[in-house]
Amino acid sequence: xxxxxxxxxxxxxxxxxxxxxxxxxxxxxxxxxxxxxxxxxxxxxxxxxxxxxxxxxxxxxxxxxxxxxxxxxxxxxxxxxxxxxxxxxxxxxxxxxxxxxxxxxxxxxxxxxxxxxxxxxxxxxxxxxxxxxxxxxxxxxxxxxxxxxxxxxxxxxxxxxxxxxxxxxxxxxxxxxxxxxxxxxxxxxxxxxxxxxxxxxxxxxxxxxxxxxxxxxxxxxxxxxxxxxxxxxxxxxxxxxxxxxxxxxxxxxxxxxxxxxxxxxxxxxxxxxxxxxxxxxxxxxxxxxxxxxxxxxxxxxxxxxxxxxxxxxxxxxxxxxxxxxxxxxxxxxxxxxxxxxxxxxxxxxxxxxxxxxxxxxxxxxxxxxxxxxxxxxxxxxxxxxxxxxxxxxxxxxxxxxxxxxxxxxxxxxxxxxxxxxxxxxxxxxxxxxxxxxxxxxxxxxxxxxxxxxxxxxxxxxxxxxxxxxxxxxxxxxxxxxxxxxxxxxxxxxxxxxxxxxxxxxxxxxxxxxxxxxxxxxxxxxxxxxxxxx
Amino acid sequence: xxxxxxxxxxxxxxxxxxxxxxxxxxxxxxxxxxxxxxxxxxxxxxxxxxxxxxxxxxxxxxxxxxxxxxxxxxxxxxxxxxxxxxxxxxxxxxxxxxxxxxxxxxxxxxxxxxxxxxxxxxxxxxxxxxxxxxxxxxxxxxxxxxxxxxxxxxxxxxxxxxxxxxxxxxxxxxxxxxxxxxxxxxxxxxxxxxxxxxxxxxxxxxxxxxxxxxxxxxxxxxxxxxxxxxxxxx
Numbered sequence: 001x002x003x004x005x006x007x008x009x010x011x012x013x014x015x016x017x018x019x020x021x022x023x024x025x026x027x028x029x030x031x032x033x034x035x036x037x038x039x040x041x042x043x044x045x046x047x048x049x050x051x052x053x054x055x056x057x058x059x060x061x062x063x064x065x066x067x068x069x070x071x072x073x074x075x076x077x078x079x080x081x082x083x084x085x086x087x088x089x090x091x092x093x094x095x096x097x098x099x100x101x102x103x104x105x106x107x108x109x110x111x112x113x114x115x116x117x118x119x120x121x122x123x124x125x126x127x128x129x130x131x132x133x134x135x136x137x138x139x140x141x142x143x144x145x146x147x148x149x150x151x152x153x154x155x156x157x158x159x160x161x162x163x164x165x166x167x168x169x170x171x172x173x174x175x176x177x178x179x180x181x182x183x184x185x186x187x188x189x190x191x192x193x194x195x196x197x198x199x200x201x202x203x204x205x206x207x208x209x210x211x212x213x214x215x216x217x218x219x220x221x222x223x224x225x226x227x228x229x230x231x232x233x234x235x236x237x238x239x240x241x242x243x244x245x246x247x248x249x250x251x252x253x254x255x256x257x258x259x260x261x262x263x264x265x266x267x268x269x270x271x272x273x274x275x276x277x278x279x280x281x282x283x284x285x286x287x288x289x290x291x292x293x294x295x296x297x298x299x300x301x302x303x304x305x306x307x308x309x310x311x312x313x314x315x316x317x318x319x320x321x322x323x324x325x326x327x328x329x330x331x332x333x334x335x336x337x338x339x340x341x342x343x344x345x346x347x348x349x350x351x352x353x354x355x356x357x358x359x360x361x362x363x364x365x366x367x368x369x370x371x372x373x374x375x376x377x378x379x380x381x382x383x384x385x386x387x388x389x390x391x392x393x394x395x396x397x398x399x400x401x402x403x404x405x406x407x408x409x410x411x412x413x414x415x416x417x418x419x420x421x422x423x424x425x426x427x428x429x430x431x432x433x434x435x436x437x438x439x440x441x442x443x444x445x446x447x448x449x450x451x452x453x454x455x456x457x458x459x460x461x462x463x464x465x466x467x468x469x470x471x472x473x474x475x476x477x478x479x480x481x482x483x484x485x486x487x488x489x490x491x492x493x494x495x496x497x498x499x500x501x502x503x504x505x506x507x508x509x510x511x512x513x514x515x516x517x518x519x520x521x522x523x524x525x526x527x528x529x530x531x532x533x
Numbered sequence: 534x535x536x537x538x539x540x541x542x543x544x545x546x547x548x549x550x551x552x553x554x555x556x557x558x559x560x561x562x563x564x565x566x567x568x569x570x571x572x573x574x575x576x577x578x579x580x581x582x583x584x585x586x587x588x589x590x591x592x593x594x595x596x597x598x599x600x601x602x603x604x605x606x607x608x609x610x611x612x613x614x615x616x617x618x619x620x621x622x623x624x625x626x627x628x629x630x631x632x633x634x635x636x637x638x639x640x641x642x643x644x645x646x647x648x649x650x651x652x653x654x655x656x657x658x659x660x661x662x663x664x665x666x667x668x669x670x671x672x673x674x675x676x677x678x679x680x681x682x683x684x685x686x687x688x689x690x691x692x693x694x695x696x697x698x699x700x701x702x703x704x705x706x707x708x709x710x711x712x713x714x715x716x717x718x719x720x721x722x723x724x725x726x727x728x729x730x731x732x733x734x735x736x737x738x739x740x741x742x743x744x745x746x747x748x749x750x751x752x753x754x755x756x757x758x759x760x761x762x763x764x765x766x767x
Contacts, residue, residue: 433613436581441679442602443631451633455618 010445011354018351021344022373025413026380029388033247036391039240045248051228055248058224061138062206065145066199072146073153076298078187079291080154081161082279091303092158095151098302100467102474102517103211104491106147108498108510109305110140110216112312119308140216145209146301149202154298156198160191169279179287182279193264200260201378204253208381211476211491215498225249226477229383234481239391246384254379261375313511321508326493331516334473334490337408338520342469344412346461349374349419353427357435374420377413382477385410390481403482407489410478415468422464423457430456462529470521474513490516535578535683535715537741540587540597544573550587551577553734553741557682560709560716562726562747565736566761571719574736575685578717579606607681609689614672615660621647621671622656628675639678646674650704666697670704677708684709686718702729723762727751735761 044051080088113119114135124130135143164186172182210226217223223231225245232242321327352370360367377385389406393399399406430453438448454461476491483492490513497506535555542549549570555561563571576582577589580601589596596604607628615624625643626633635643647653650670660668669689676684686705690698706729709716720726726733726747733750735743737757743750751762 434616436579436601436608436610437613437616439581439601440579440606440608441627441631442600443627447632451619451623451627451631452616456616 011358015351015355015358018348019355019373021409022348022352022376022413022416025385025389025409026376028392029380029385032388032392033243036240036243040244041240042244044241044244051245053221054223054225054228054245055252057222058207058226058249059252061141061145061222061224062203062209064138065142065149065206066203068142068146069149069153069202070195070199072150072297072301073157074191075290076150076294077154077157077161078183079294080158082287083291083295085295091298092155094303094306095155097470097518097521098151099148100470100474100517100521101148101306102476102491102494102513103144103148103209104215104476104494104498105309105474105510105514105517106144106305107212107215108312108494108506109307109309110135110143110147111498112308113305114140114143119304136216136218137222141209141212141222143301144212144216145206147305149205150298151302153198153202156194157191160194161187164190179284196263197260200256200263203256203260204378207253207256208249208383210383210480211495214476214480215495226381226383229387230481233383233387233390242387246387249381250379250384253381257375257379309507309510309514312507316504316508316511318508321505321512324505326488327490327509327512330488330490330493331512333404333488334513334516335520337404337411337489338469338472341408341411341415341472342465342524344408345415345419345468346465348412348416349423349464352420353423357428357431374416374424378417382410382414382475383481385413386478386481399482400484400487403479403484403487404489406482407475407479408472411472411475412468415471418467418471419464422467423460426457426460427453459529462525462527465528466521466524469524470517473517473520534592536588536590538588538590540577540589541585542573542577542582543585544570544582547573548739549573550740553744555715555717555734556732557715558713559732560706560718560730561732561734562723562730563717563719563734563736564721564723564726564750564761565742567721569736570739571736572687575608575687575717575719578604578683579608579685580604605681606683606685607676607679608685608687609669609672609676611688611691614675614689615668617660620657620659621652621663621674624660624671625656625675625678628679642678643674646677647671649677649708650674666693666701669693669701673701673705673708677712682713682715684714684716686716688719688721691721698725705729723751737761 080092111118115121116133116135118135121132134140168186172186177185207224208226209224210230213222213224213227214230217227225248229242229245229249232238232245352374356367356370359370386406389410390399393406434452438444438452443452474491475489476495479489479492480495483489488496490509494506494509494513497509534557537551537553537555540549540551547568547570551570551574563574565571573582577584578596580596580599584597587597591605616627619627622643623633625646626635626639629635629639629642644653644656647656650673652667652670652674655663655667660671663671672689684705690701693701702725705716708714716730718726718730727750731747733743733745733747734741735750735758737743742757743753743755750758753759
C-alpha cells in the first residue's frame with residue numbers, strides 16, 4: 001500500500017523540482033532587484049532626456065518591426081499558399097529555421113549585403129548612383145528584425161490558411177467568389193484569431209532584442225532598454241539604474257503580452273504543412289505578377305543575407321581560422337551549454353505538463369496558474385533575469401567563474417515558452433485520448449513515459465529540443481553579461497571579431513557558427529524525433 | 534453481486550444518484566436516452582469518475598477507494614482502445630504488465646487470447662493495418678488476459694457494420710459462457726441489447742429508473758421507457 005502510494009505520487013516530486021527550477025530564479029531576481037529599490041531615482045524618468053529617448057526608441061522600433069513583419073507576412077503567406085513552384089519546400093524549410101539562426105550571424109549577413117562595402121552599394125556604384133551608409137541605425141535594426149520575424153509570421157499565417165477545408169474552396173469557386181471575397185470570407189476569419197498573439201510575440205521579441213541593437217544600433221538615438229540595462233551593469237556598474245530600467249521593461253513587456261493573449265489564442269508551433277489545395281484564385285495575370293514580386297521580396301529580405309554569410313565565408317582564410325584553438329574551445333562551450341539547456345528546458349516543461357494533467361480535472365485553477373508560469377519567461381527578458389541573478393549571486397560566489405552554468409540556466413528558462421508551445425497541444429491531446437485506458441491498465445509513471453508518451457511525443461520533443469538548443473547556440477545576451485576574456489562562446493567570439501575589424505576571421509566564424517547551429521537543430525530534430533520528423 | 538448504494542456524482546450541471554444491483558455471471562444492458570448518465574455510471578464503476586458520496590460494494594468490499602487498476606473491471610471503449618504505435622501483441626500484453634515485462638507463460642496467454650478472438654498469428658501487426666472490427670477484437674483479447682470478473686462495454690461495436698456487430702456480439706457471448714464473465718453493456722439499440730443481455734437497468738431522471746429481466750422490459754408502460762422505445766406519439 002505504502003509502495004503504491006509512493007509510486008502513484010512520484011510525479012508530484014518530479015513536478016515540484018521542475019517548478020522550483022523555474023520559479024526559484026524568478027524569486028531570487030525579485031529579491032535582488034528589490035534590494036536596489038531604495039536607491040532608484042524615479043524622477044529620472046521625467047527629467048532625463050537620454051532615458052526617455054531610450055524608452056521611446058525601444059517602443060518605436062518594436063512597433064515598426066511588428067507592423068512590417070506581420071504586414072508583409074499576410075500577402076507573402078497568401079502568395080505561398082497560392083503557388084506551387086520548384087524550391088517552395090526548401091524555402092519553407094529556410095523559413096522554419098530562420099528564427100533560430102544566431103542573431104550575430106544574421107547581422108553579419110546584413111553587413112555583407114547592405115554594408116558600406118556591401119552588395120547593394122557595389123551595385124549602386126556600378127550603376128553610377130549615389131551609394132552610402134544606411135545600415136547602422138533604425139533601417140538596419142528593422143532589416144534584421146524583419147529577417148527573423150517575417151518567416152515566423154509567414155509560417156504561422158500559412159499554417160492557418162492551409163487549415164481551410166478543401167470543400168470551402170470548392171464551394172467558393174462554385175459561388176464565383178472574387179479574390180477579395182476569398183480573403184474576407186475564408187482566409188481572414190481563419191487568421192484573425194492568431195494575429196494578435198503573434199503580433200504581441202513579435203513585439204516582445206523585438207522589444208527585448210539585444211545582439212542586433214548592440215551591433216547595428218548605438219548612441220542615444222538607437223539604443224533600447226535591453227542594451228541600456230547591459231551598459232548600466234557591465235560598463236557603468238550603476239545597479240539602481242539597471243533595476244529601474246528592468247522594471248520599466250518588465251511592465252511594458254507584460255502589458256503587451258497580456259494584451260496579445262487577451263485578444264486571441266497563440267498558434268501552435270508544429271511541423272505539419274497542410275495539404276496543398278488548388279485554389280480558384282490563381283488565374284489572373286495581376287495575381288501572378290503580385291505573387292512573383294512578393295516572393296522575390298521574401299527572397300531578398302531573408303535568403304539574400306543568408307547567402308551573403310555563406311559566400312563571404314567561402315572566400316575567407318579557412319586554414320588560419322580553423323587552426324585557432326580559441327575557435328574550437330568556444331564552439332565546444334556553445335555546444336555543451338546548448339545541449340544541456342535544451343535538456344533542462346525539456347525537464348522543466350515536462351514537470352509543468354505533468355502537474356497540469358494531474359490537476360486539470362480536480363483543481364482547474366492550479367492548471368491555469370501553471371499555464372501562466374510557462375508564459376512568465378516571455379515577459380522576463382534575458383538581461384533582466386541575468387542582471388537579477390548577477391546581483392543576487394555576486395554576494396556568495398564568483399559569478400564569472402560559473403558563468404556558463406548561469407547562461408545554461410537562463411537559456412533553458414528563456415526557451416520554456418517555445419518548448420511549451422511545441423509540447424502542450426500533443427501532450428494534452430494524448431492525455432485526452434489515452435488517460436482512461438492508461439489508468440485502467442495501471443500504466444503510469446515510468447511505464448507510461450517509456451511505453452506510451454515517448455514513442456508518441458518523440459517528434460514534438462525533438463522539435464522542442466531543436467528550437468531551444470539552436471537558440472542557445474546563438475545566444476548573445478546573457479553570455480555578454482557574464483562573459484570573460486578566457487571563457488567564451490562562439491557568438492561572443494564572433495562579436496569580438498566583428499568589432500575588431502577582423503573581417504576575414506569573422507566571415508569564417510560566421511559560417512562555423514551557422515553550421516553548428518543548424519547541426520544542433522538537425523541533430524535534435526532527427527536524432528531525437530526520429531527520421532520522419 | 535455488485536451493489537450501488539446512493540452513489541452520487543455530478544457531471545457539469547447534471548446530478549446523479551444511483552442505487553441498484555448488478556448480478557454476477559450475467560449480462561446486464563444499461564439503457565436510457567443519450568445524456569441520461571449511462572456512461573457516467575460506467576465511469577463510476579470503473580473508477581474514472583469519483584463519486585461524491587455513497588457506497589459501491591463488490592462481494593461486500595468497498596470499491597470507491599480503489600484505483601481503476603485495482604478494481605475488478607476491464608473496459609472496452611467505443612474508440613481509442615489501442616495504442617497506435619504498438620503492435621497487437623504489445624497492446625494485449627499491456628493488460629498483463631504495464632511495462633511489458635512478460636513471463637514465458639504470459640507470452641503464451643497473450644498468443645492464446647489473440648487466437649480466441651480470431652487474430653492468431655497477427656501479433657506483429659500494427660492497429661493501423663486492421664479493420665475496425667479487428668481492432669475491437671484485439672481490445673477484447675486484452676480484456677480476456679486481464680482475467681477480471683467484470684467486463685464493461687461502452688458501445689464498443691456501434692461503429693461497426695450490422696453484420697460485423699452481430700459477429701462481435703456472439704463472440705462476446707461465447708467468451709462470457711467460457712469465462713463466466715459478468716458484463717455491463719451500454720447500447721442505444723434495445724433490440725440488439727436484449728439478444729445478449731438477460732437483465733436490464735434503465736437510466737432516467739438522474740438515477741436507476743427501472744431494473745429487471747430483459748423480457749419484462751419491453752412490456753413496461755412507464756412513460757420514460759415508452760418514450761425511449763418510441764412507443765408514444767407526440
